[in-house]
Amino acid sequence: MSSAVQTSRTTKIKHQKLTCTIGAELFDVDLGDVARDDALFAELHSLLLQHKVLFLRDQDISRAEHVALARRFGSLEDHPVAGSDPDNPGLVRIYKDLDSPAEHYENAFHCDATWRENPPMGCVLRSVEGPEVGGDTIWVNMAEAYAKLPGHIKSQIEGLRARHSIEASFGAALPMEQRHELKERFPDAEHPVVRTHPETGEKILFVNAFATHFVNYHTPENVRFGSDYAPGASNLLNYLISQAAVPEYQVRWRWTKNSVAIWDNRSTQHYAVQDYWPAVRKMERAGIIGDRPF
Template sequence: MIHSNAATRLKEVSTDPVTLDYHGFTVTRSTPTIGAEVGGIDLREPLDDATLTSLRQALVRHKVLFFRDQDITPAQHVQLARHFGELEVHPVFPHHPDHPELVLLGGNKDMRGRENIYHSDVSWREVPSMASMLRCVECPEAGGDTIWVDMARAYAALPEAVKERIDGLYAVHDIMPGFGARMTPVEREINRKKFPAVTHPVVRTHPEGGEKILYVNEGFVTHLANFGEKAQFRVGFDFRYGELDLLQYLFRQAAVPEYQVRLKWRPNTIAFWDNRSTQHYAVQDYFPAVRRMMRATIIGDKPF
């Protein structure tokens, strides 16, 4: 497992050159804020430790990396992702028959996909994911893009008064809003016991890059755990509506285009993103065409 603390801290707008050289590959920035396309690397081949370290540095720096024309097998996908940490087995999504660490994503001609909400993968876990690695198996010629959002930039741009207001607040993250409808009543009871709602700081610190990150998402956050301890109000509805208004304001930050990058998929495109500092949204504009994907998710660390 490769770790690095060499990532630079957040800047208002990147002044990096458009194309940067790393050990074993190049990256070309997609936007001034987030995203980069990786070139000069074949993920079917073994990668040395220096290249893996550079990939991790690039991930922390650019937050999502795009690789084109990477015709890797499911076994290679798992092996590649495992270089960056232990892989999770998702409790709800269907798995690859030979590799339970790979989830199979996508609807079919009779059922739409349902990932079109801004979210960070498995933030409902006590120890959420560090990163996800998604490969396109099949996609429509048009539509089905994915959007990623730089939530460190979203936090940095907040008004100072809002930063003061959310300092010390904790949000409750829950598996059920996103996945409860996919479960039978028995499965809901089992998973409720296995995955109780958890609290994470509204503003977390990136353990490698050091940035402050706005860590609430409308896919899994249900409420603020300690809003009443800090809020000032006259009567009860001030408290309740104040909490709802603040959460909705924070959720909306992910929808700001200036914090986003958008990827048009092609078969054998891979996106590798940092779940600690980003949210994403899978655009569902292609139904009844089919989009099939495989994803490996790397276990991270407890937010602080």
């Protein structure tokens, strides 16, 4: 596909690829209409699977329309730390200002909520207010990250599983009692290091900032002596997590008011750049409940 705005054989929605590996911008479509139209939604869903993150500008939709669009993908989830809009359950308000709690960090490459047994399938995020410049978000194609791994690394991580923790991430900034209570509510989840996309069949590198350690690395094949365990496992995990920082796998989006990003949380990671202080950045996100990774 060329860089020109095109309509593909499978969709009537005009779109333009933003990089060679991830992301497309959509044109001349209103997400309120998509929320109400089965055919339009089917086209949007197909484009999402193809490009992994979709972008639109000038989407002056209501919160109810925002939630209705996200619910076309599935049921919505709440966030145990950020909370939801009281009138629109499942719509999380991510408002950054001078009084923002420190635990609401976003500037790390991550998939949303992999500390859940069933992490989100995807998200719909809209910019309500933002700085004149700064506050971009980066998305990463983690299927491409897996595909480009060296063969010996693919062999080494086949069958490995990793632990993902809310206590060690959002909980780290809380007092000890609250941190322990958070872990009681959301025990660490265990996921495959390489997951299979349930709709496309792609293999995806599935470790991120929420991953703390491998749970089945300490085997005779990987460890000669007990002293090998910690450095061998941590070095490999850090190497895998670092793949999200490769520019060739990324797309970077500059937000404007009422711009929207829709992403597949199963096959991507993202990073919200916090370079805009003391400006205000207000975003609203609807996260869609997903399946258990396999």
